[in-house]
Amino acid sequence: MNKPTIAISIGDLSGVGIELALNSHKKISKLCKPVYCINEKMLAQAATLLNAAIPDDFTIAPVDGFFDIKVAQVNAQSGKYAYDSFMKAIELCQTQQAEAVVTLPIHKEAWMMAGLEYKGHTDLMRKYFKKDAIMMLGTPDMFVALFTEHVPLKEVASAIEYNRLKQFFLDLHNSIKKEKIAVLGLNPHAGDNGVLGDEEQIITKAINSANEAIGFEQFVGPIVPDVAFAPYFRKNYNYFVAMYHDQGLAPLKALYFDESVNISLNLPIVRTSVDHGTAFDIAYKNQASNLSYLNAVKSAIKLIKSS
Known part of the structure; x- marks a missing residue:
C-alpha cells in the first residue's frame, strides 16, 4: 500500500517545530512520506543546537535563506522563514509533489515583525486561494x-x-x-x-x-x-x-x-496542523510532546483518503 507524500512546513525555527520534526521522523515516516520544507544549512544548525542526528531518509524541499537561530526569541528572520517554508509546502501540493500540508507552529508576532500582512496560516490561505x-x-x-x-x-x-x-x-x-x-x-x-x-x-x-x-x-x-x-x-x-x-x-x-489538531476546511488542498504554539519555554530542550503532531499527520492521511 503506497504511503501518501506530505509536505511538512517547518514552522518558527526559534520554537519546538524542528525538534518535533527530527524526533518524530521515525514514527511519521511509517505513516507517510514526509518532505520537510527547510534547507540543509538551517537543518544542520538546528540539529546541532538539539544535539540530534539527522536521519538518513530525512527528505527536504529546500527553502532559501540562512540566519543564526535565536532559540526562544521572537524575531523577524524566523518569522519570514516560517512563511517561506509554508509557501514551499503549498507549492508542493499545487504541483502535485505532495498530497497534503502539515504545519508546525509559527509565531504570529514574528510574522508581524517580518512585515507579513497575515495573522496566521488560515488567514494566508484564505487570501491566497480566495476561498473562505x-x-x-x-x-x-x-x-x-x-x-x-x-x-x-x-x-x-x-x-x-x-x-x-x-x-x-x-x-x-x-x-x-x-x-x-x-x-x-x-x-x-x-x-x-x-x-x-x-x-x-x-x-x-x-x-x-x-x-x-x-x-x-x-x-x-x-x-x-x-x-x-x-x-x-x-x-x-x-x-x-x-x-x-x-x-x-x-x-x-x-x-x-495534548492531542487536538487544527484542520483547514473549504480549501483546494488538505492542510492540518498541530494545535499548539512555539512553546519557547521548552524550545530546544527535547521535551515537546509529539502527540498533536502525530495526530495532525494521521488526520491529513484520513482526509487524503476521503477526498
Missing part, C-alpha cells in the same frame, strides 16, 4: 469550528451578519455532510430571548435558512454556551460552531490539550 477557509480544531471526540478567529473580542458581535453566517454554515456542510452540528450563541444564556443581546436572532435565522438549503436539520441552536460542552451534551454532538476563538478553544484545550 474554515478553521476547525479538535479530536474525533470533539471538533470545534470557529466562525471568527483571530479578531479582537470587541469586533465579534459586529461580525455576526446573516449572509456571512449562512454561507459559513453552507461551506461547513460541504466538508461535513451528515453529522449534526451544535451552534453556540454569542451571549450569556444565548441572549435570554433578547434580554442579554439580540445576536442570537441573526444566528437563528442563518441556521434555519442553511438547514432549509441543505434539506435537513444539520445545524442545531443557538445553544447556551456555558452548557454546550457539558458531558451530557457532548454525548449527542461531536461537532460545534463557536462564535469566537476562546469560546470554543478554551473548553477544547481544557479537555484535549
Whole structure:
C-alpha cells in the first residue's frame, strides 16, 4: 500500500517545530512520506543546537535563506522563514509533489515583525486561494469550528451578519455532510430571548435558512454556551460552531490539550496542523510532546483518503 507524500512546513525555527520534526521522523515516516520544507544549512544548525542526528531518509524541499537561530526569541528572520517554508509546502501540493500540508507552529508576532500582512496560516490561505477557509480544531471526540478567529473580542458581535453566517454554515456542510452540528450563541444564556443581546436572532435565522438549503436539520441552536460542552451534551454532538476563538478553544484545550489538531476546511488542498504554539519555554530542550503532531499527520492521511 503506497504511503501518501506530505509536505511538512517547518514552522518558527526559534520554537519546538524542528525538534518535533527530527524526533518524530521515525514514527511519521511509517505513516507517510514526509518532505520537510527547510534547507540543509538551517537543518544542520538546528540539529546541532538539539544535539540530534539527522536521519538518513530525512527528505527536504529546500527553502532559501540562512540566519543564526535565536532559540526562544521572537524575531523577524524566523518569522519570514516560517512563511517561506509554508509557501514551499503549498507549492508542493499545487504541483502535485505532495498530497497534503502539515504545519508546525509559527509565531504570529514574528510574522508581524517580518512585515507579513497575515495573522496566521488560515488567514494566508484564505487570501491566497480566495476561498473562505474554515478553521476547525479538535479530536474525533470533539471538533470545534470557529466562525471568527483571530479578531479582537470587541469586533465579534459586529461580525455576526446573516449572509456571512449562512454561507459559513453552507461551506461547513460541504466538508461535513451528515453529522449534526451544535451552534453556540454569542451571549450569556444565548441572549435570554433578547434580554442579554439580540445576536442570537441573526444566528437563528442563518441556521434555519442553511438547514432549509441543505434539506435537513444539520445545524442545531443557538445553544447556551456555558452548557454546550457539558458531558451530557457532548454525548449527542461531536461537532460545534463557536462564535469566537476562546469560546470554543478554551473548553477544547481544557479537555484535549495534548492531542487536538487544527484542520483547514473549504480549501483546494488538505492542510492540518498541530494545535499548539512555539512553546519557547521548552524550545530546544527535547521535551515537546509529539502527540498533536502525530495526530495532525494521521488526520491529513484520513482526509487524503476521503477526498
